[in-house]
Amino acid sequence: MPKAKAILFDLDGVLTDTSEYHYRAWKQLADEEGIPLTREENDAHLRGVGRRDSLMYIIRGRQYSEDKIQEMMKRKNDYYNKLIEQMSPKEVVAGGRELLQEIRQAGLKSAVASASKNCRIVLERLQIIDLFDGIADGNSVVNGKPAPDIFVFAAGLVQTSVIDCIGVEDADAGIEAIKTAGMYALGVGPKERFKRADKVVPTMENIRLKDILADA
Numbered sequence: 001m002p003k004a005k006a007i008l009f010d011l012d013g014v015l016t017d018t019s020e021y022h023y024r025a026w027k028q029l030a031d032e033e034g035i036p037l038t039r040e041e042n043d044a045h046l047r048g049v050g051r052r053d054s055l056m057y058i059i060r061g062r063q064y065s066e067d068k069i070q071e072m073m074k075r076k077n078d079y080y081n082k083l084i085e086q087m088s089p090k091e092v093v094a095g096g097r098e099l100l101q102e103i104r105q106a107g108l109k110s111a112v113a114s115a116s117k118n119c120r121i122v123l124e125r126l127q128i129i130d131l132f133d134g135i136a137d138g139n140s141v142v143n144g145k146p147a148p149d150i151f152v153f154a155a156g157l158v159q160t161s162v163i164d165c166i167g168v169e170d171a172d173a174g175i176e177a178i179k180t181a182g183m184y185a186l187g188v189g190p191k192e193r194f195k196r197a198d199k200v201v202p203t204m205e206n207i208r209l210k211d212i213l214a215d216a
Helices: 018-033 039-046 051-058 066-084 096-105 119-126 149-157 172-180 209-213
Strands: 006-009 109-113 134-136 165-169 184-188 199-201
Touching: 006 149, 018 039, 018 051, 018 066, 039 051, 051 066, 066 119, 096 109, 096 209, 109 149, 119 134, 134 149, 149 165, 149 172, 165 172, 165 209, 172 184
Parallel strands: 006 109, 006 165, 109 134, 165 184, 184 199
Antiparallel strands: none
């Protein structure tokens, strides 16, 4: 690919570990409803997936009214919001703030492409919202990951062609979205998690811009 002009980041599990808060909120809901949910299932099926699709996985095969589904989604979101009330700038991944500053200094664009509808709240609590040129969240598109819409939307926000973008994700559904959008995909986590990632790093801790651009 040509030299990248924009880097598009998922948020949960990439720049901060809100993925743990999501798991704890879903686990509380599942326990209350008498539905088994393991951390392994969460990591395999809920990472990077929107709220409704996550709930559909959890309740698979069980019949609920639409009113009940809406109530459960709201309840999970209330639990999650309670958990992130105490978030602080200290919860940005080590070196994350410096990476975003480096991207800006290099003249590249950066954006968030997150399925979370609470994305802006988290960014504000982390105090990094001003380091992005665009924010695409769960309110921005109809179709969630693995559909490419959120990454295509984020590329549009920073006025960059998809072929000039690198997408960074910790979830296989997100990597699918990035590749379907026509972008270079950087996976964050164990290699076996990803089917189509162009490159994988175990963590975003202390990753520098040159590490992202190498081989891209």
